[in-house]
Amino acid sequence: MKVLLIDDERLALVQLERMLNQAAELTAIDTFQNPLHAVEQAEALQPDVVFLDIHMPEISGLQAAELIQQACPDADIVFVTAHDEYAINAFELNAVDYVLKPLQKSRIQKTVERLISRRAGRIKSFQDIDQPQMIYCFKTLRFQSQGLTPEIPKWRTSKAQELFLYLLHHRKQLVHKSTLLELFFPEMELKRAMTQLYTAIYQIRQCLQKMGMELAIQNSSIQEGYILDMGQVVLDTEKWERELAKQDDLAGQNKDKLLQLLDDYEGDYMQDYGYIWAENERERLRQLWLSRARGLAQSFLQHKESRIIALNLFERIQAADPYNEAEGLIVMKLYDELGFYDKVSAHYERLILTMENELGLPVAEPVSAWYKQWQSQRMGKEHIG
Numbered sequence: 001m002k003v004l005l006i007d008d009e010r011l012a013l014v015q016l017e018r019m020l021n022q023a024a025e026l027t028a029i030d031t032f033q034n035p036l037h038a039v040e041q042a043e044a045l046q047p048d049v050v051f052l053d054i055h056m057p058e059i060s061g062l063q064a065a066e067l068i069q070q071a072c073p074d075a076d077i078v079f080v081t082a083h084d085e086y087a088i089n090a091f092e093l094n095a096v097d098y099v100l101k102p103l104q105k106s107r108i109q110k111t112v113e114r115l116i117s118r119r120a121g122r123i124k125s126f127q128d129i130d131q132p133q134m135i136y137c138f139k140t141l142r143f144q145s146q147g148l149t150p151e152i153p154k155w156r157t158s159k160a161q162e163l164f165l166y167l168l169h170h171r172k173q174l175v176h177k178s179t180l181l182e183l184f185f186p187e188m189e190l191k192r193a194m195t196q197l198y199t200a201i202y203q204i205r206q207c208l209q210k211m212g213m214e215l216a217i218q219n220s221s222i223q224e225g226y227i228l229d230m231g232q233v234v235l236d237t238e239k240w241e242r243e244l245a246k247q248d249d250l251a252g253q254n255k256d257k258l259l260q261l262l263d264d265y266e267g268d269y270m271q272d273y274g275y276i277w278a279e280n281e282r283e284r285l286r287q288l289w290l291s292r293a294r295g296l297a298q299s300f301l302q303h304k305e306s307r308i309i310a311l312n313l314f315e316r317i318q319a320a321d322p323y324n325e326a327e328g329l330i331v332m333k334l335y336d337e338l339g340f341y342d343k344v345s346a347h348y349e350r351l352i353l354t355m356e357n358e359l360g361l362p363v364a365e366p367v368s369a370w371y372k373q374w375q376s377q378r379m380g381k382e383h384i385g
Contacts (some may be wrong), residue, residue: 001119004047005031005379006038006064007080008056014102016051016080019108024116035064043071049115051099054081062198069205076115077202115331133214136236137277139267141165145212153207159184160203166271167217167228169278171235176225183277201226237285240264244292250299258296262313265289286320293317294327301376307334318347325364332367336374344374 001028007013020026030045032038035056042050050068054061065077078093082101089150097111141161142150156380157160163184167175177197184200185193190276201217208215216229240261247258269282293313300310311334318331328351335343348363348371355361362368 001049001116002027002047003029004042004045004050004068004075005029006033006035006050006056006061007053010051012080012103015103016108016277018111019103019105020051022105023109030113033059035059039064039071042068042075044351046072046073048119049076049078049096054079058377060195060198060308061339062195064200066198066201066205067219069202069216073205073216074314076118077206078111133212133232133233134236135213137165137168137269138236138240138265138271140272141270143211143213145207151211153211153220154304155207156170156203157200160200160207161275162275163197164204164207165198165273166277167226168235169270169281171228171230174220174225174227178204178224180226192321236264241285241288243343244288246290246312250296255296255299258292259309259313262293262296262316290317290320293320300355301330307338308367310334322350323359325355326369329370332371338378341378343354344371 001024003017003020005013005020007016010033013033017029017031019242020029026145030041030047030132032041034049035052036058039059043049048064050072052061052065052068056064061079061081068075069077069261077191078097078099080099080101080103093179099107099111133146134150136142136144136150140152143151144150148361156165163180166180166183179195180194180197181188181190185196188196195223204219215233216231218227218229219225222225244258244261247254252259265285269285270278270351271282294317296312297310297317300306300313311331313329314334317327321327332344332347335347347365351363351367355363
């Protein structure tokens with residue numbers, strides 16, 4: 001295990017190096033008092049573990065951790081700090097460990113044991129696995145790593161979650177730090193806001209690493225921003241849209257394929273979060289789904305044997321666009337044709353509530369006229385029966 005030690009205090013470095021040598025057999029230990037020099041050398045050294053002091057004069061440990069994580073994404077970070085536990089809680093970084101000064105040999109031993117166990121588990125988890133990774137954004141965010149069951153990531157903070165989704169939304173594009181500061185920390189003093197930003201980026205990288213996701217957040221120091229590099233990771237919305245574009249012909253098996261793609265639309269883009277900045281993309285994908293669903297529903301409607309499929313589609317369309325009274329009428333007619341008489345009345349009542357309560361408008365005359373005629377005919381049939 002290769003270790004990198006960074007602390008501007010020479011005595012602290014010497015003490016930590018001695019304790020680590022006593023705690024475990026290490027391949028190599030490199031020490032730096034200058035954090036900027038350490039950051040420059042990190043890519044060449046490729047350490048397994050970095051012990052990093054939080055408070056240093058030229059660059060903070062938080063910022064150094066962010067830069068090192070970019071150069072060495074597999075490196076585990078251990079923060080060394082003189083702060084008491086109350087101060088540490090303010091950082092709440094997803095680091096492997098925190099070690100308080102003054103250093104204690106027994107405490108360093110526990111940290112080393114934790115690191116060895118963590119790295120051994122990581123190797124075991126990913127050996128002989130070579131399957132595509134997926135990110136799901138329909139409805140709620142999930143990661144699918146190496147063919148395993150999709151999982152909802154556990155973020156340290158809601159800010160880290162939103163920041164990751166914002167970078168994902170702008171994937172492969174440079175997002176300036178000034179934009180992120182204005183969006184996520186608008187009322188905060190600049191220095192503190194920068195610290196919070198570095199903390200959130202670090203939390204994101206740790207979460208991605210923990211879940212085995214092969215994504216990289218590139219730090220563009222020249223333009224002062226971040227770029228989310230997707231690598232070979234597939235985004236469900238992009239895959240869905242590509243496959244949807246191939247289904248132009250509604251003949252034969254293409255109908256089944258399109259129907260499956262429409263079913264794959266589990267919910268709107270990032271639906272569970274309601275971020276305002278995602279609204280345009282959310283609405284664009286929603287309208288794309290509605291357009292293709294309407295075309296397919298009308299196609300199934302032309303064939304009597306496919307009416308139940310048409311009904312299922314129109315029900316979903318109505319749920320997505322409840323103000324379309326013409327489609328509401330189609331749903332009621334299909335209910336009547338297929339013998340779901342109770343659902344006819346229930347759907348009409350729902351239309352009334354939607355139009356009158358939300359829009360302050362009466363139900364369109366053709367809809368109300370059809371319903372009254374249907375109701376009259378049903379009453380007549382029941383009377384005769």
